[in-house]
Amino acid sequence: xxxxxxxxxxxxxxxxxxxxxxxxxxxxxxxxxxxxxxxxxxxxxxxxxxxxxxxxxxxxxxxxxxxxxxxxxxxxxxxxxxxxxxxxxxxxxxxxxxxxxxxxxxxxxxxxxxxxxxxxxxxxxxxxxxxxxxxxxxxxxxxxxxxxxxxxxxxxxxxxxxxxxxxxxxxxxxxxxxxxxxxxxxxxxxxxxxxxxxxxxxxxxxxxxxxxxxxxxxxxxxxxxxxxxxxxxxxxxxxxxxxxxxxxxxxxxxxxxxxxxxxxxxxxxxxxxxxxxxxxxxxxxxxxxxxxxxxxxxxxxxxxxxxxxxxxxxxxxxxxxxxxxxxxxxxxxxxxxxxxxxxxxxxxxxxxxxxxxxxxxxxxxxxxxxxxxxxxxxxxxxxxxxxxxxxxxxx
Amino acid sequence: xxxxxxxxxxxxxxxxxxxxxxxxxxxxxxxxxxxxxxxxxxxxxxxxxxxxxxxxxxxxxxxxxxxxxxxxxxxxxxxxxxxxxxxxxxxxxxxxxxxxxxxxxxxxxxxxxxxxxxxxxxxxxxxxxxxxxxxxxxxxxxxxxxxxxxxxxxxxxxxxxxxxxxxxxxxxxxxxxxxxxxxxxxxxxxxxxxxxxxxxxxxxxxxxxxxxxxxxxxxxxxxxxxxxxxxxxxxxxxxxxxxxxxxxxxxxxxxxxxxxxxxxxxxxxxxxxxxxxxxxxxxxxxxxxxxxxxxxxxxxxxxxxxxxxxxxxxxxxxxxxxxxxxxxxxxxxxxxxxxxxxxxxxxxxxxxxxxxxxxxxxxxxxxxxxxxxxxxxxxxxxxxxxxxxxxxxxx
Numbered sequence: 001x002x003x004x005x006x007x008x009x010x011x012x013x014x015x016x017x018x019x020x021x022x023x024x025x026x027x028x029x030x031x032x033x034x035x036x037x038x039x040x041x042x043x044x045x046x047x048x049x050x051x052x053x054x055x056x057x058x059x060x061x062x063x064x065x066x067x068x069x070x071x072x073x074x075x076x077x078x079x080x081x082x083x084x085x086x087x088x089x090x091x092x093x094x095x096x097x098x099x100x101x102x103x104x105x106x107x108x109x110x111x112x113x114x115x116x117x118x119x120x121x122x123x124x125x126x127x128x129x130x131x132x133x134x135x136x137x138x139x140x141x142x143x144x145x146x147x148x149x150x151x152x153x154x155x156x157x158x159x160x161x162x163x164x165x166x167x168x169x170x171x172x173x174x175x176x177x178x179x180x181x182x183x184x185x186x187x188x189x190x191x192x193x194x195x196x197x198x199x200x201x202x203x204x205x206x207x208x209x210x211x212x213x214x215x216x217x218x219x220x221x222x223x224x225x226x227x228x229x230x231x232x233x234x235x236x237x238x239x240x241x242x243x244x245x246x247x248x249x250x251x252x253x254x255x256x257x258x259x260x261x262x263x264x265x266x267x268x269x270x271x272x273x274x275x276x277x278x279x280x281x282x283x284x285x286x287x288x289x290x291x292x293x294x295x296x297x298x299x300x301x302x303x304x305x306x307x308x309x310x311x312x313x314x315x316x317x318x319x320x321x322x323x324x325x326x327x328x329x330x331x332x333x334x335x336x337x338x339x340x341x342x343x344x345x346x347x348x349x350x351x352x353x354x355x356x357x358x359x360x361x362x363x364x365x366x367x368x369x370x371x372x373x374x375x376x377x378x379x380x381x382x383x384x385x386x387x388x389x390x391x392x393x394x395x
Numbered sequence: 396x397x398x399x400x401x402x403x404x405x406x407x408x409x410x411x412x413x414x415x416x417x418x419x420x421x422x423x424x425x426x427x428x429x430x431x432x433x434x435x436x437x438x439x440x441x442x443x444x445x446x447x448x449x450x451x452x453x454x455x456x457x458x459x460x461x462x463x464x465x466x467x468x469x470x471x472x473x474x475x476x477x478x479x480x481x482x483x484x485x486x487x488x489x490x491x492x493x494x495x496x497x498x499x500x501x502x503x504x505x506x507x508x509x510x511x512x513x514x515x516x517x518x519x520x521x522x523x524x525x526x527x528x529x530x531x532x533x534x535x536x537x538x539x540x541x542x543x544x545x546x547x548x549x550x551x552x553x554x555x556x557x558x559x560x561x562x563x564x565x566x567x568x569x570x571x572x573x574x575x576x577x578x579x580x581x582x583x584x585x586x587x588x589x590x591x592x593x594x595x596x597x598x599x600x601x602x603x604x605x606x607x608x609x610x611x612x613x614x615x616x617x618x619x620x621x622x623x624x625x626x627x628x629x630x631x632x633x634x635x636x637x638x639x640x641x642x643x644x645x646x647x648x649x650x651x652x653x654x655x656x657x658x659x660x661x662x663x664x665x666x667x668x669x670x671x672x673x674x675x676x677x678x679x680x681x682x683x684x685x686x687x688x689x690x691x692x693x694x695x696x697x698x699x700x701x702x703x704x705x706x707x708x709x710x711x712x713x714x715x716x717x718x719x720x721x722x723x724x725x726x727x728x729x730x731x732x733x734x735x736x737x738x739x740x741x742x743x744x745x746x747x748x749x750x751x752x753x754x755x756x757x758x759x760x761x762x763x764x765x766x767x768x769x770x771x772x773x774x775x776x777x778x779x780x781x782x783x784x785x786x787x788x789x790x
Contacts, residue, residue: 184586187582
């Protein structure tokens, strides 16, 4: 939808605006190729070590947008109450997705199957999580299928399992969900609850070769604001633009300060990666990374444990952050997020801690994605409290 | 469909028949509760050690027939060319099905889902294999859904994997297939070939607790005779009736001789079970049973290796029978088939060898279900030749 405006005009607040400003405003709702790159970088920061590699993700989204034209970004409130939005994503081990990624046909098969099940066409698509790949897949699908993209997700970050969404903890079913692979195998899965959806989709994913493409988590417009994490794509873009312009700042620290302002986050640690333990098992990447501190963190050791996404961050065995709060590594010089499949010995990183969306800081949220769920004998304590406690230890 | 006949009549060959004979003939096409018991016993002989426990199977079929009335048995040639017949069965480890069996609702969900996919109602149902459970499930489904049962299957025996059907080797797809569990989870699976169907259905089955209920292997009427094993339910019933009346024979050996005439089989061995090795893994029962010979087999040891079904039978390390030929154990006193979950130390058994249907004795058949497929470094040699060679060894 394009508006042609021939002169200065008055906006909602009565301000005189130029045509250029208005056009800029209009284009803001479209996702072009630069936006894709920024969203991918920002989303991979919110991916908390997981969520997949942003370069692979951007390749898929860019090629779809090049072929089909830019994607319209809409607000959750723009979706009619009874309209259906369907999420498109990849499931599996992010490290495998570096070599085995969807060609897009998977979703062209999956969407109609799901639409048929609901007896309703998709009004739009949306990302189930923020991550280098799963923020990009819905852009690809939106471009290929001529659907708008809703500025919402079901996590406000990335998490490894299907039941770990703000929609699921609010009682939305994950199923019906269609799982497909690049060969042409597919299954329309219906389960009694989200945990069963995770079990069955995961086991099929393992057989399909540790990654799969899914369409599911269908939500009606009226539930998007109440049960989703709104504004996640805009936030990803804002973060990505900032990181992309980090070299324009006087110092990289100045850029980092602004990044932490945007995300309400903390710099928890700075150091050099000295050990990486990484395995792909049961359709997940599991691992631990050790970071030797430098600068003000000299003589200290940090460690991050992950299941696709980072779950626990400790300094000298002191817990400094746990899921659902975000633990994310960025390159010290460029602030580019370092996802777990890119961990390399000698890489110099800042460890950032970002508070989770408030929907996760609830009893059901912590039961679903807190440290105990992931097998750690640790109670969840909000990041801000852990940081405050830790900062007082030195006093 | 009932015919009322008021006097003696002339049959196809010109013989005068009484009303009673005619009515008997008509009732023959119906499966009543006695028939169910006989079919289950006969099918469990054809189950070759697998196929599930006949008592569990009969319970399900009998309760459905008691509630809904007897099931009509029809010939494959009675099915119109374009009519769709859908098979109903259980997948998984037979030993687990002793404790965890379907309640019937699974198929009431699965059939409509599959019918919708085909855009065609099922004209009838049929068993995919002959076995204590999988010959019974379609009777239960036929009774519950008011469908006739076709006197055909896709194996002429039982086999452990989904691609092991005469339909699949003739190029029929196994999918679409609907897999369900007793909780209410289900998946409509479409795969590029029968091997992928096996992989995906098996892995879901393992997650569902080592057994699942499936509806699939849909075949049109015109292909039933060309690519199925016809008359399998009648043959099961005939075998079952014979075993049930074994005590009416002068000696059990006389009954056994007639059994071997019906099945064109051989008695390969007689002995006492002295060792059983049995594990449930990856949704299958695997194992080996050792039998110490007695009578004419004194001083000899027999061994049966199985993956759900018996695959190899050796006497003193001499191969006497391999899949696809049937290796089946029967109680020496009653001729009741002994399925692998009922193997007990001290049980006295005859080992019978029955030739496989000719559709299996082909290049593709042997590649699909011959000893090499199951991991044995043995070429398939037809049972008759092995028996002849062995019988000459003593001369």
